[in-house]
Amino acid sequence: MRIIKRFLMKSLAKLSRRPKVKVSLERLEGFVVDIGAGGEGVIAKACGMETVCVDIRKGEIGEAKSRGAVAQWVLCDACSMPFKNGSFDVATFFFSLMYIRPLERKRAVIVEAKRVLKLDGLLYFWDAIIAEKPDLHVVFVEANLPDGEKIFTGYGVRGDGKEQTLELVSKLALEAGFKVVSTESHKNWFTACLH
Numbered sequence: 001m002r003i004i005k006r007f008l009m010k011s012l013a014k015l016s017r018r019p020k021v022k023v024s025l026e027r028l029e030g031f032v033v034d035i036g037a038g039g040e041g042v043i044a045k046a047c048g049m050e051t052v053c054v055d056i057r058k059g060e061i062g063e064a065k066s067r068g069a070v071a072q073w074v075l076c077d078a079c080s081m082p083f084k085n086g087s088f089d090v091a092t093f094f095f096s097l098m099y100i101r102p103l104e105r106k107r108a109v110i111v112e113a114k115r116v117l118k119l120d121g122l123l124y125f126w127d128a129i130i131a132e133k134p135d136l137h138v139v140f141v142e143a144n145l146p147d148g149e150k151i152f153t154g155y156g157v158r159g160d161g162k163e164q165t166l167e168l169v170s171k172l173a174l175e176a177g178f179k180v181v182s183t184e185s186h187k188n189w190f191t192a193c194l195h
């Protein structure tokens with residue numbers, strides 16, 4: 001079933017004119033919390049079963065588990081996570097900030113990420129650059145995992161208030177007390193590391 005889905009996603013990505021993303025993931029060091037982790041559970045697959053994976057939707061957690069994402073799954077709103085201050089070495093958003101709307105919730109979730117990170121903790125984003133129009137924005141992603149596995153998937157959002165840029169996300173992160181370590185901006189997506 002997974003092979004069929006991967007084949008379909010790969011074919012769709014080739015046929016579609018929608019944004020395509022190719023990302024290679026390293027295994028991140030330390031205790032990782034992945035925010036908005038459900039669906040595929042890409043970071044869990046890249047970083048291993050110690051990863052704490054947070055999602056607000058039970059169905060998305062179930063989907064990731066059924067796709068083999070073994071992790072410590074936590075059902076909660078990432079704007080208010082049930083973890084003590086300074087619990088994690090790394091926090092990640094893998095194409096999940098695009099789903100967290102409106103702007104005030106993006107702000108709140110980044111502030112919350114700062115709270116649960118250790119003082120020298122790292123925050124990583126991989127996410128879509130999205131314009132307000134058209135109504136539906138879909139991004140096709142090929143994620144290459146450290147063990148050689150490739151995941152082909154698509155993420156989509158629609159409606160108002162979906163605009164998202166690297167500049168906006170960096171601004172929110174700086175306001176939350178982060179400093180930029182590195183950023184990489186592509187045509188349709190970006191990655192950023194902050195501490």
Ligand SMILES: C[S@@+](CC[C@H](N)C(=O)[O-])C[C@H]1O[C@@H](n2cnc3c(N)ncnc32)[C@H](O)[C@@H]1O
Nearest residue numbers: 036038039040041042055056057060077078095
């Ligand atoms: C489609 S997934 C993103 C991709 C995912 N990281 C992966 O590896 O496939 C976006 C997820 O963010 C979750 N989400 C949206 N708002 C959230 C919030 N406030 N707190 C936690 N999870 C949230 C959604 O339920 C959804 O599962």
